[in-house]
Amino acid sequence: MLTSIFSPQQCSTCKLCCNFHRSSSWETPFLEPDLVRQLQVFHVELLKRPDGSFTFKLPFQTNSDSESANCPMLDPSSGCRLPREQRPFECRIWPLRVMRLETGSAVLGCYEACPALDAATFAKLSDFAHVSLRQLIVDHAMRFPQTIRSYHPHYRILEALPELDGSDSSFAGTADNRSLSE
Numbered sequence: 001m002l003t004s005i006f007s008p009q010q011c012s013t014c015k016l017c018c019n020f021h022r023s024s025s026w027e028t029p030f031l032e033p034d035l036v037r038q039l040q041v042f043h044v045e046l047l048k049r050p051d052g053s054f055t056f057k058l059p060f061q062t063n064s065d066s067e068s069a070n071c072p073m074l075d076p077s078s079g080c081r082l083p084r085e086q087r088p089f090e091c092r093i094w095p096l097r098v099m100r101l102e103t104g105s106a107v108l109g110c111y112e113a114c115p116a117l118d119a120a121t122f123a124k125l126s127d128f129a130h131v132s133l134r135q136l137i138v139d140h141a142m143r144f145p146q147t148i149r150s151y152h153p154h155y156r157i158l159e160a161l162p163e164l165d166g167s168d169s170s171f172a173g174t175a176d177n178r179s180l181s182e
Contacts, residue, residue: 001083001133002091002092002096002125002128003084004095005094005121005124005125005128006080006116006121008079010115011079011116012046012078012079013077014072014115014116015070015079015112015113016113016114016115017094017095018071018073018074018079018080018091018093019068019069019070019071019074020068020069020070020071020080021065021066021067021068022058022060022063022064022066022067022068022069023063023065023066025058026149027149028047028052028055028056028058028071029055029056029067029088029089029090029091030053030088030089030090030144030146030147031046031053031054031055031056031088032088032089032144032150035086035088036054038086040079042072042073044056044057044072044073045057045072049146051146053144053146054074056071056072056127057072058070058071058072059072059155062119082149087143089140089147091117092136093097093133094111094114095110095111095117095125096108096109096110096111096125096129096133096158097109097110097111097115097149097155098137098141098147098148098149098164099148099149099150099151099155099157099160100148100149100150100151100164101153102151104165104166105160105162105165106141106148106160106161106162106164106165107142107157107158107159107161107162108129108134108137108152108157108158108159108161109151109155109156109157109158110122110125110126110129110155110156110158111150111154111155112154112155112156120158126158129158129159130158130159134159137161138163138164140165141161141164142163148164154175
């Protein structure tokens, strides 16, 4: 979805978005119900979230908050094993993320530490998100409110998404959801 902004080579060599510290395991992607069924052929272990949705179970080896683990779909040499169109929506739009502020307002944010983002790329991504992806992102978040995450200061707010204000935020607000990492 963002191949006009980031080259596949940039992403396959970095893989930052596919590696999670235990303390940031709340960022593992929401898996759409159709994707959950498709993943059965990969024999990957899934984790049921408190809201009943699923995400990938990360292969942590210790209980240390600083330990990191790769997404089980990541092939270290070639990147994601899933075809681009079958990846979780949150993966396809990363470093963009729908977030809910403490005020209840929804915003579109961008992870500022993405290594591929320089000033020019950030401006291009921001424009592309607003013009080409905004409605798709809003529609997906309305259908799957589990993808609306609590705001985190590592994300730069790109724009407000008032059409998502007041939508179900039962999953949002769990930025340090321990049950995802246990």
